[in-house]
Structures are given as C-alpha cells and as structure tokens.
C-alpha cells in the first residue's frame with residue numbers, strides 16, 4: 075500500500091509517500107508559502123512523477139482541529155468534512171486549507187480513501203485543570219475550552235525521545251517544544267499530553283511567526299474601543315500581523331530575524347528575546363506541572379534547525395539542571411540525524427533535537443484507520459452458525475472401562491460438527507449431593523482427563539458449585555460421581571462450559587482477532603441478546619461455530635433443531651464490539 079501524506083502548515087505544504095510498513099519515506103518534499111489550490115496539486119503530481127512514485131492507494135491529511143467530536147483519526151466522509159468545516163473558526167489558518175486539500179485530492183484521485191489525522195487528538199485526554207478556561211458556563215456550553223495542536227509532532231517527539239533514551243514512555247516526563255511557524259510546548263507526562271500551550275485556537279501560548287501567543291484577554295476589548303477594530307480585524311491582526319513579524323518589523327521567518335539580529339537590528343533582537351523568554355517560561359511551568367522533567371525536546375522547522383534558538387531558550391534553565399553541550403547543539407542541524415541528545419554530561423535533564431515526522435505519523439494513522447475500516451466491513455459481513463451444547467461428558471479410557479467394563483471401547487452414534495468428535499452410544503448418570511442427571515451422553519474420542527459439562531441450572535440441581543471454565547481448563551473443577559452399567563466412578567472435572575467460538579486462523583484474520591481472545595456477539599432472536607466474553611478457540615481443523623450451553627440458549631430464546639449433544643440452532647450470530655468496538659450487528663435468521 076502507498077499512502078500520500080499531506081501536511082498543510084501555516085508556512086509550508088509538506089507531503090510524502092509512504093509504504094506504511096516502513097518509516098522511511100519513498101519521497102518527501104516541502105513547498106514553502108503555498109496556497110493549497112489546483113496549482114499546488116499540479117506541483118505535487120509533478121514531483122510524484124519526477125520521483126517515479128508508484129500509484130497512490132490512499133491520501134492522509136493533517137487537519138489541525140477536529141472540533142469537539144473528532145478526537146481520533148477518521149475516514150473522510152460527509153460527516154467528517156462537516157465537523158472539520160464546523161471547527162474552521164477555531165483554526166481559520168488551517169482547517170479551510172485542509173478541507174481544500176481534501177476536496178482537491180478527491181478531484182485528482184476519485185475513489186481513493188482519504189483519512190483526516192487531527193492535531194488535537196493527542197491532547198484529547200488532557201485533564202480538566204488544563205482544558206478548562208475559567209469563563210462563564212454559557213461560554214463553555216458554547217464550546218469554549220482548550221484543545222491543543224501539533225499533536226502529530228508531539229506524539230512523534232514522545233516516541234523519538236523514548237527510543238533515543240531507551241526508556242519507556244511511562245518513565246518519562248518530557249517537555250516537547252514544537253517551534254515552526256506555528257509553535258507550541260507540550261507537557262508529556264508518562265506518555266500522555268497533560269497540558270499544552272495552544273488552547274481553543276492556535277493563537278494561545280508562544281510567540282509565533284505571525285501570531286501573538288498569550289495575550290491579556292482585556293486587550294481585545296481595549297483595541298476594539300480605542301482603535302475602532304471589529305472582531306474580524308482583531309482576529310486577522312492576531313493571526314497574521316503579530317508575533318515575530320510584529321516585534322521584529324522584518325517578517326516572520328526566523329532565519330532572517332536571526333541574521334538581522336546578528337547585524338545588530340534592534341527589533342530583531344527584541345523579537346528573539348521575547349520569543350525565547352516565552353518558551354522558557356512554559357518549560358518552567360510544565361516542569362512544575364509534572365513535578366519535574368526528564369527531557370526537553372526541540373522539533374519543528376526552527377526547533378530543529380536553529381542551534382542559537384535552542385541556546386537562547388535554555389539559558390536560564392540551569393536551575394532545573396539543564397546543561398547544553400555547545401558542540402552537539404551546533405552540529406545537529408547539519409548532521410542529518412533523526413534525533414540527537416544535546417545535553418552536557420553533567421546535565422540532569424536530557425536535551426534532544428528531533429526531526430519532525432508529521433508526514434510519517436499521518437501515513438501510519440491513515441493505514442491504521444483503513445485497517446480498522448476494512449476489519450469493520452469484514453465483521454459486518456461475518457456471521458457464524460450457533461450450536462447449542464447440551465450436557466455431556468468426556469472420559470479417559472480408564473473411566474470408560476470402569477463404567478462400561480474392562481476392554482470396552484466407545485461406539486460412534488453420530489459424528490459432531492467439529493471434525494474428529496462424535497456422540498457415543500454410551501450414556502452415564504451424573505450424581506451430585508442433591509440430585510442426579512440421567513442418560514448424559516458421552517462424547518468421544520477418549521481424553522487425558524474426565525470432563526463433565528453441565529449448565530448452571532443443572533449444577534444447581536446436582537447441588538454442586540461448578541466453576542465456569544473453558545474446555546480443558548480443569549484445575550479446581552468440582553467432584554462428582556458417575557455411574558455406568560458396569561460401575562461407579564468418583565472424579566473431578568465438573569464444569570459449566572464458557573461460551574466459545576470455534577474458528578480457523580483464516581476466520582481470525584478476517585475478524586482481526588487472536589486465539590484465546592474474546593469477542594462480543596449479538597443474537598437477534600425474539601429475546602434479542604448480546605453475549606460478551608465469548609472465548610475464541612482458533613484451530614485450522616475447526617468448523618466455524620458458536621457454542622452456547624442450554625441456559626444461554628434458553629435465555630436468548632434459541633431453539634435447537636433436533637436432538638443430541640450439539641444442536642444447530644438455525645440462528646446466525648454477528649460480531650458486535652470486541653477488539654475494535656465496532657458496529658453492533660445482529661442475528662440474521664432464527
């Protein structure tokens with residue numbers, strides 16, 4: 075499979091082609107200051123052709139804002155597009171561009187699946203103390219809350235830092251600084267984003283290329299009244315005419331600002347100081363939020379490429395135990411390394427530079443969404459026959475001889491649906507403390523241990539507490555007396571059998587499940603029943619069949635067809651939920 079990842083940032087359009095089996099892109103490119111329009115897509119297609127790329131199977135899009143409902147990557151359909159569109163006021167620089175990308179991709183490659191991967195998703199589990207604004211309830215009801223952005227990048231930082239330091243994510247408190255044209259800091263506490271500097275929109279937090287970052291909320295009303303600005307003008311100024319651009323008086327590009335600052339340009343110097351101070355302040359705050367910090371990581375166009383920027387930010391953080399190694403810091407940019415440690419040996423905090431891999435995260439997430447969709451579709455079509463298993467016993471050869479006479483061999487009455495098993499002509503009586511069950515069928519062939527399977531109702535009638543067990547799992551099973559025409563036998567092995575599904579490894583692959591796992595199935599009988607914790611028994615010699623006991627069948631209103639140990643019910647069960655908690659589905663016929 076080949077996935078085209080599109081990442082429309084505020085300063086760049088980045089794209090790449092990936093085989094999701096490998097993190098190494100087949101090609102990757104950046105177009106600076108793009109409009110996402112037909113010309114940009116012509117350029118993308120031209121570059122794909124030039125790089126000799128194979129045909130694309132799916133397109134993954136970075137979408138900055140998923141709004142209140144899209145908190146994980148999703149297949150693009152009309153609903154997804156509507157949600158992205160509705161969240162556009164919360165990400166006016168990004169969501170409309172992403173939507174344009176989605177529509178252009180649909181025109182270029184009609185019929186290809188498209189997936190939206192959201193910046194906000196990584197922060198969806200932020201605690202309330204970080205996601206709430208202290209504003210009136212009516213505002214919060216209207217959707218005013220903190221979301222956070224750059225989630226693909228912060229997620230990659232988590233993985234890269236954990237890999238580079240060879241420490242589990244759960245062991246690490248990471249402060250991830252994504253410094254591009256847009257910029258944010260994220261507190262990643264043991265694998266989870268617990269706070270991040272961007273909020274409801276991508277305006278909050280750091281000083282960015284053209285965005286203000288944190289601002290006294292009173293400023294907006296003040297400039298409205300004093301300068302006569304309306305909301306659209308204020309918003310435009312905060313998104314497009316603030317930040318480094320406003321402070322430097324030069325522009326938004328950090329490369330140029332740094333060059334001019336070196337030449338002594340006062341505005342450029344001020345801009346760099348305010349910018350670095352803001353990042354430093356957030357690092358201090360997030361160290362406090364996590365009760366310490368094990369690693370500070372830099373990523374994004376500026377965070378990766380500017381050693382001076384990293385130095386400026388880390389100056390003054392010595393009190394946290396941060397010490398930068400100047401040589402390592404200087405050499406990262408040209409090194410081509412994906413990730414590197416930049417701290418001095420005596421530093422108590424690791425400092426890392428991480429090359430942003432947003433396009434790879436998009437490709438990976440896209441592949442995962444497509445796999446889930448495929449599995450859901452396969453599950454929709456997947457139904458399984460249901461058989462009702464009446465009480466029966468499995469015996470050792472020694473038990474057969476004790477009950478039916480020396481040298482006795484079980485005689486086949488009828489083969490069962492699971493290959494190799496048969497209902498025997500022989501029956502036994504099962505005797506408990508309080509009652510007995512007569513003519514209980516023996517199932518052959520003989521086994522290494524005696525096993526007596528009864529329903530819960532029958533166990534009660536016997537007066538014995540029988541554990542709920544999978545066949546073969548007999549430790550702690552109850553004791554019971556068996557009688558046959560030639561003798562009596564006291565044995566352990568009495569269980570209530572756990573409901574289970576026999577399936578082949580090909581069935582398991584289609585369902586996306588594994589041996590010993592569990593699924594949930596629905597029986598659309600008149601008593602409509604969902605069965606949870608259905609055990610899976612994968613065996614290539616098996617025949618696909620759900621086995622229920624008589625209590626379960628009665629509770630579901632299922633009837634067996636005919637007589638015998640294992641009766642086909644005529645009902646087909648469907649998977650509902652289970653590993654991926656996919657759609658509820660139900661029984662077709664009964």
Ligand SMILES: Nc1ncnc2c1ncn2[C@@H]1O[C@H](COP(=O)(O)OP(=O)(O)O)[C@@H](O)[C@H]1O
Pocket residue numbers: 082083084085086087253254255256283326327328329332374375376379380
């Ligand atoms: N060598 C460099 N030194 C300083 N800043 C750089 C360097 N290379 C790129 N940048 C900064 O990175 C920004 C782009 O960041 P990037 O993360 O690639 O874009 P976007 O925010 O659009 O995703 C540019 O605006 C530029 O200021």
Ligand SMILES: CC(=O)OP(=O)(O)O
Pocket residue numbers: 082083084085138168193223224254255256257276
């Ligand atoms: C959300 C955001 O600011 O993204 P970018 O940095 O790509 O513009």
Ligand SMILES: [Mg+2]
Pocket residue numbers: 083084254255256
């Ligand atoms: Mg970006």
